[in-house]
Amino acid sequence: MARIEARNNALGFRPLYRQARDILVSRINDGTWQAGQAIPSEMEIAADLGISPGTARKALDEMEAENLVVRHQGRGTFVARHDDARIIFQFFRLTPDTGEREFPSSKFVGIDVRPASPDAAKILKLRSGSRVLQLERVRSLSGKAAIVETITLPHALFPAAEKLDLPNNLYELYRAKFGVTIARSTEKLKAVAxxxxxxxxxxxxxxxxxxxIDRTAYSLDGRPTEWRVSLCRTDTFHYLSDLK
Amino acid sequence: MARIEARNNALGFRPLYRQARDILVSRINDGTWQAGQAIPSEMEIAADLGISPGTARKALDEMEAENLVVRHQGRGTFVARHDDARIIFQFFRLTPDTGEREFPSSKFVGIDVRPASPDAAKILKLRSGSRVLQLERVRSLSGKAAIVETITLPHALFPAAEKLDLPNNLYELYRAKFGVTIARSTEKLKAVAxxxxxxxxxxxxxxxxxxxIDRTAYSLDGRPTEWRVSLCRTDTFHYLSDLK
DNA sequence: CAGTGGTCTAGACCACATG
DNA sequence: ATGTGGTCTAGACCACTGT
Incomplete structure (x- = not known):
């Protein structure tokens, strides 16, 4: 279907499996394959793209490492969902000192649309003065208020979001209502009063x-899409970081 | 040389490439292959273990993902060194707000051997009362004192370390003088006064x-080997965490 | 049983580093 | 020119899931 060139020697060599990965990612990105759905088998993908099964498999290996797909032996390969527990905890690192990891509840305390501050414009790569949606909420763990959070989004990407009933899991909302998939993020941590x-x-x-916690979250296409500043009490919680 | 069984169906199936990985890791662990040295080529390893080159390659893929080896196309595969910049920054996440990442200098302010506290014994899985080596130091970034750090080690694993001239890069010391390779760590972060x-x-x-930052560091064999508590000022620095 | 992903093999060729 | 790791192919068989 979408044949790939094997050789492109001049100054930029992109392996076949990475070109294949990009095509498959774009099919998730443009909604051809929806979150939670099974995608075609490795054999079908290989036939479609005119590559060998081993190469298609390597493309899927990369996508699995990036948490974009989940594979189940004997069942198939599925587009990752942000409400899978392991995807949630990919981004949410605050943990009770005692007991298991837990997903926080949320109470929104502010929703409005305003011109981007210089900081917001810089982080989200917007023209200064373009409109942003700003959300404020308090999140609780084990029934105890633990996080005060300010979230800034480009309004152009999330039109009329301020009129929605906002759920707890925002990344799932971004995907379902606005076709924006958050793929990775960078966090800068400080201690403040x-x-x-x-x-x-x-x-x-x-x-x-x-x-x-000052987080910039990036969507599938690599662009900064959400800026989030979280203030967390850490008397009975901690931020968990695994270094491998 | 060290033939591996392909099939072990009864209740525990370990892929060939993982068995191969374990053998290769043990050769790093026992010092057969020293840090920085080249290890045999993929073809030689395959012949040695009686497996195909593709399987040997997959074992090395895993080890590269674990930061145990570094591969250079055309040159060979090398045991990772803890003084390679990227290995250092695997564990050191404190970064100046402006400018590039930087390796801190250290000044030791306390070195002594004492009975393990209950906390230390629990974290390092020692019998309570067994002896530990405790190091205290102040670390600086850009010439400014940034971190006060207390490091606790099982004295049995690091005999007479208190008589050494302690360098800045401890993990390289652990490896070079005591044959202990730190492979991964877990950090718990809190804000304190x-x-x-x-x-x-x-x-x-x-x-x-x-x-x-409360860090427990694990050696190649998976055992907790170092407990480190770092107190960092974050007025002009931040802790960098990438979530993928 | 058929179909999926997971493992393993065997070999060809490419890109890169070194002599 | 040689040897290394990196890519790509083609196919066999294993393990798991559903029908």
């Missing part, structure tokens, strides 16, 4: 040390 | 929010 606003929301004294 | 001791070392006011 609680100011009046967050102290009130979290029920701690002003000046209490909080963990500030 | 500076107490008198760390405030003095870092030149900040008591009560300043600091980032506390």
């Amino acid at each position: 609680a100011k009046r606003r967050e102290a009130k929301h979290l029920g701690v004294a002003i000046g209490t040390p909080l963990l500030a | 500076a107490k008198r001791r760390e405030a003095k070392h870092l030149g900040v006011a008591i009560g300043t929010p600091l980032l506390a």
Whole structure:
């Protein structure tokens, strides 16, 4: 169907399996294959793209390593969903000191559309002054307010989102309603003192040390798509980081 | 040389390439292949183990993903060194807010051998009361004191280490002098208020929010080998975490 | 049983580094 | 020119899931 050139020696050599990966990713990206659905078998993909099964398999190996697909022996290969537990915990690292990892609940305390601040414009690569959607929420773990969070999104990518009933799992919303899949993110962590606003929301004294997480999240096409600043109390929680 | 059984169907099936990986890892672990050295070519390994080159390659793929070896097209495969920049930054995530990542300098301020605290014994899986080596140091980035660090090691694994001249890069020391290779680690992060001791070392006011990093590091054989608590000022630095 | 992904093999050729 | 790792192919068989 979509034959790939094997050789492109001049200055840029892209392996066949990576070209194949890009084609398969674009089919997820453009909605041809929806989250949770099975994609064609390795043999079919190989035939479609005019490559050998081993090469198609290597493309899928990469996509599995990137958490874009999930494979089940004997069943097939499926587009990853953001509500699979392991995908959620890919991004959510705050954990109770005792007990199991847990998905937080959310209460939105602010939703509005405004011109992008210089910081927001820079991080999201927007023209300064273009409109952004700003969400504020308080998240709880084990029934205890743990996180005060400000989320900034390009309004052009999420039109009229401010009129929706916002769910707990935003990344699943981005995908389902706006066709935006968050693939990876970068977080910068600092320790800061609680100011009046967050102290009130979290029920701690002003000046209490909080963990500030400054996250930029990137969609499948590699563009920065969400800016999120989270202030977390860490008296009974911690941020878990595995270095491999 | 060391033939592997292909089939072991009864209740535990271990792929050939993983059995091969384990054999290769043990050769790094026992010092047969030293850090920085080239290991035999894929063809030689395949012949040695009585497997096909593709299977040997897959074993090496895994080891490369685990940062145990580094491959260079046309040159060969080499045992990873902890002084390779990318291996250092695998574990050291504190970064100046402006500018490039940088390796910190160290000044040791305390070295002694003592009975393990209950916490230390639990984390390092030691009998309570067995002896541990405890190191304290202050680390600087861009010439500015940034981290106060307490490192706890099983004394039995690092005999007479307290008499050595301790270098900046401890993981390279562990490997070179004691044959212990640190392969991965887990970090728990919290925001805490500076107490008198760390405030003095870092030149900040008591009560300043600091980032506390509680790291347990595991050696090649999977056993907890080092416990490290780092208190970091994050006014001009941040902890970088990539979520993929 | 058929169909899927997972493992393993065997060999050809390409890209890169070194002598 | 040689040897290394990297890519690609083609096919066999194994393990698992559903019908």
